[in-house]
Amino acid sequence: MNAWWLAHAGPTRLLVVGALLLVLLLCQRAWPTRGETPARGRRWRNVGLAAVSTLLVYLILPLTAVTFAWQMTTRGIGLLAVVDMPAMLEFLAALVVLDLAIYWQHRWFHVIPQLWRIHRVHHSDLQFEVTLGLRFHPAEILLSMLYKFAVIAALGPSPVAVAVYEILLAAFALLTHADVAIPHAWDRQLRRVLVTPDWHRVHHSVYRDETDSNYGNILSLWDRLFHSRIEQPRDGHRGMQIGLTQFRAAPEQTLIALLQQPLADDLRLPSNQ
Numbered sequence: 001m002n003a004w005w006l007a008h009a010g011p012t013r014l015l016v017v018g019a020l021l022l023v024l025l026l027c028q029r030a031w032p033t034r035g036e037t038p039a040r041g042r043r044w045r046n047v048g049l050a051a052v053s054t055l056l057v058y059l060i061l062p063l064t065a066v067t068f069a070w071q072m073t074t075r076g077i078g079l080l081a082v083v084d085m086p087a088m089l090e091f092l093a094a095l096v097v098l099d100l101a102i103y104w105q106h107r108w109f110h111v112i113p114q115l116w117r118i119h120r121v122h123h124s125d126l127q128f129e130v131t132l133g134l135r136f137h138p139a140e141i142l143l144s145m146l147y148k149f150a151v152i153a154a155l156g157p158s159p160v161a162v163a164v165y166e167i168l169l170a171a172f173a174l175l176t177h178a179d180v181a182i183p184h185a186w187d188r189q190l191r192r193v194l195v196t197p198d199w200h201r202v203h204h205s206v207y208r209d210e211t212d213s214n215y216g217n218i219l220s221l222w223d224r225l226f227h228s229r230i231e232q233p234r235d236g237h238r239g240m241q242i243g244l245t246q247f248r249a250a251p252e253q254t255l256i257a258l259l260q261q262p263l264a265d266d267l268r269l270p271s272n273q
């Protein structure tokens with residue numbers, strides 16, 4: 001089982017992301033919430049940034065999260081190596097704890113000014129649509145991977161749990177940024193446990209208090225538990241403005257400009273605006 005995932009985790013994730021991206025692009029056409037026409041070249045820029053980020057991290061880091069987890073478990077390192085739990089419970093606990101760790105990673109990327117400079121590349125997109133789920137600066141992907149290594153070393157999850165979590169995280173990045181209208185009754189039930197597009201759209205509001213909320217990636221539970229949830233955007237899902245108050249001009253949205261954006265001055269509004 002572990003051997004299969006060590007060899008196939010990367011290609012499986014790529015396949016899931018590619019297939020889900022196509023399905024969600026079709027769903028956005030059929031059942032949009034905002035239905036904005038994507039700005040010219042925007043989708044390709046987001047895909048291009050994902051390609052650059054993936055390639056750079058692949059070239060810089062000798063290990064993936066899955067191979068690192070294998071190295072830790074074979075050495076008996078991590079909390080789960082010393083506690084005796086049924087395999088299925090251990091697997092589920094690993095998924096939940098990894099999601100909790102990524103919630104805090106996301107929150108720290110908002111709170112710590114140097115990290116925000118990197119993460120704001122994701123927030124400076126002016127449209128909320130599925131390819132936004134691919135738009136992350138290479139430095140964020142790299143730091144996120146190093147943070148995951150630290151969490152894996154402390155927790156000691158199985159490579160299978162890490163592989164499954166990595167696939168779920170990538171899938172939810174697409175699902176939660178999709179401009180797909182889910183019936184309100186369904187959304188109400190789903191958001192009790194999971195992050196939905198309506199739940200996450202609030203996080204991409206131009207208002208800072210809304211941007212600094214709804215940090216969850218897969219489970220919405222963490223925002224409820226740590227008091228960071230805003231149920232609905234105050235201007236409504238169709239009326240709300242997406243993005244940041246800065247970086248709204250076309251020259252600030254090119255692929256080169258996005259790669260340089262962490263170095264630009266931070267003109268972020270205070271948190272009560």
Ligand SMILES: [Zn+2]
Nearest residue numbers: 106110119203
């Ligand atoms: Zn964010």
